Amino acid sequence: MANENEVRTVQQLYDIKDKVALVTGGYGLYGRWLSQAMAEAGAHVIVASRNVERCKQYAEELQQAGGSATGAQLDQGDETSILALRDHIDDAFGRLDIFINNAVGRFPVKNLLETETDYWPDYMQVNATGVLMMCKHLGQYMYEAGSGSIINISSIYGVVGQTFPIYEGTDVTSPADYAFVKGGMINLTRSMATLLAPRVRVNCLAPGGLFNDQDPLFVKRYEEHCPLGRMAGPEDIKGPAVFLASDASQYLTGQIIGVEGGWTAW
Numbered sequence: 001m002a003n004e005n006e007v008r009t010v011q012q013l014y015d016i017k018d019k020v021a022l023v024t025g026g027y028g029l030y031g032r033w034l035s036q037a038m039a040e041a042g043a044h045v046i047v048a049s050r051n052v053e054r055c056k057q058y059a060e061e062l063q064q065a066g067g068s069a070t071g072a073q074l075d076q077g078d079e080t081s082i083l084a085l086r087d088h089i090d091d092a093f094g095r096l097d098i099f100i101n102n103a104v105g106r107f108p109v110k111n112l113l114e115t116e117t118d119y120w121p122d123y124m125q126v127n128a129t130g131v132l133m134m135c136k137h138l139g140q141y142m143y144e145a146g147s148g149s150i151i152n153i154s155s156i157y158g159v160v161g162q163t164f165p166i167y168e169g170t171d172v173t174s175p176a177d178y179a180f181v182k183g184g185m186i187n188l189t190r191s192m193a194t195l196l197a198p199r200v201r202v203n204c205l206a207p208g209g210l211f212n213d214q215d216p217l218f219v220k221r222y223e224e225h226c227p228l229g230r231m232a233g234p235e236d237i238k239g240p241a242v243f244l245a246s247d248a249s250q251y252l253t254g255q256i257i258g259v260e261g262g263w264t265a266w
Contacts, residue, residue, distance in 0.1 A: 013248040017042030020093045021245065022085075024048050024074060024134065025103030027058040029212055030153060030237060034100050037238035038245065039067025043098060048074040048085060076103050076130035077122070079137075086137050095145055098245045099138050101131065102153040104181070112176035120177070127181040135192055142200045150196075151244045152189045152204040156260045158182030159206050166221035172214050182206075186256050193254030201253040203244045208232055208260030227262030236261075 021038040025031040026047035038045040039062045047055040047062075047069060055071030062069035072088060075081040089096050105126030135150070142148035157179040167173045189204040196202055209222055211231040223230050240259050243249050258264055 008247070010248070013250075014242065014246045015042065016098065016242065016246050019043040019097040019245070020046070020089070020095055021098035021100065022046045022048060022089065022096055022138070023100045023102055024076065027051075027054050028102070029210060030207065031102050032058060033234040033237050034102055034153075034241050035069065036062060036065075036067075036234075037241045038098065038100070039065070039069050040238075041242045041245070042068075043245070044068040044070070044093070046070055046072050046089065048072040049103065050075050074103070076134060077105065077126040078130075079133050082130070082133050082137055086141055090141070096138065096142055097148050099142065099148065099150045100153065100241065100245075101134060101150060101185075103130075103134075104178075105130075115175065115177070123177055124181075127177075128184065131181070131185065131188070135188065139192060139196055139200065139202075143196050146199050148200045149245050149249075150192065150200060150202040151241060152185050152202070154185045154189075154204050154206045154256070155179075155182040156206055156208045156258065156263050158184075158186045159256070159258065160264050163225060166218060166225060170215040170218040172218040189256065190254045197253055201244075201249070203249065203252055203254070204256045205237070205240055205244070206256055206258045206260065207237055208258075208263045210234075210237065225263070226260070227265060230261065232259065232261065 021043040023031055023035045023045055026035045026049055035045050035047050047059045049055050052071055052073035059069035059071040072085055074085050157174055162174045186204055189202055193202040209231045211233060236259055240257055
């Protein structure tokens, strides 16, 4: 433990200036705010997804706002693409300090009783096998470098079951396959944390619903059920991400942090 004269200030603990941060699914609903948070906090952010042109476009927007960012291509369902991204990061930066594991493949949105299973192999290739391959290759890269922070993005529906009555009569729902993979990501976080310790920390954010102009009836019901009385906004995801990326959370690993306004406290 450091002596009193060596204890860093809170500002120093939260400093991620010049760190290299990868955000997968980096321009999506959550990803764009996660990418923005890393750039605003001083890191160089790599915005990665299948649509490399959109990633590059969003990276340019972050640059215009004063951040440091680049776009990169990633097909999470293809191990060759994952390895190519790892090699690109190594060639361009020589290290990876922060890995925000956010990408999720979107498939037909139906409840379990209405779901056909023909899409399941493709869904699992991206959201289960792909996630494991990302963790394997990038986790190993960071472990061999000797340090880093991995932040998995799960969901409240990886922690608790869906509250289906809030969806009735609206155009919004939450499929069982989503809960399946997000629940798995939570225990994957714990497994990775013990495997990669003490060199790499691995934690997980489990966000609640992020407001995105959803059906007003759904929003009303959601807010009535949430103790803080509202859906999440961009700032609600940005702050916890910077906390886990920085040394402010240096003694946290294997933790699941709910960013959900008290949703799971009932």
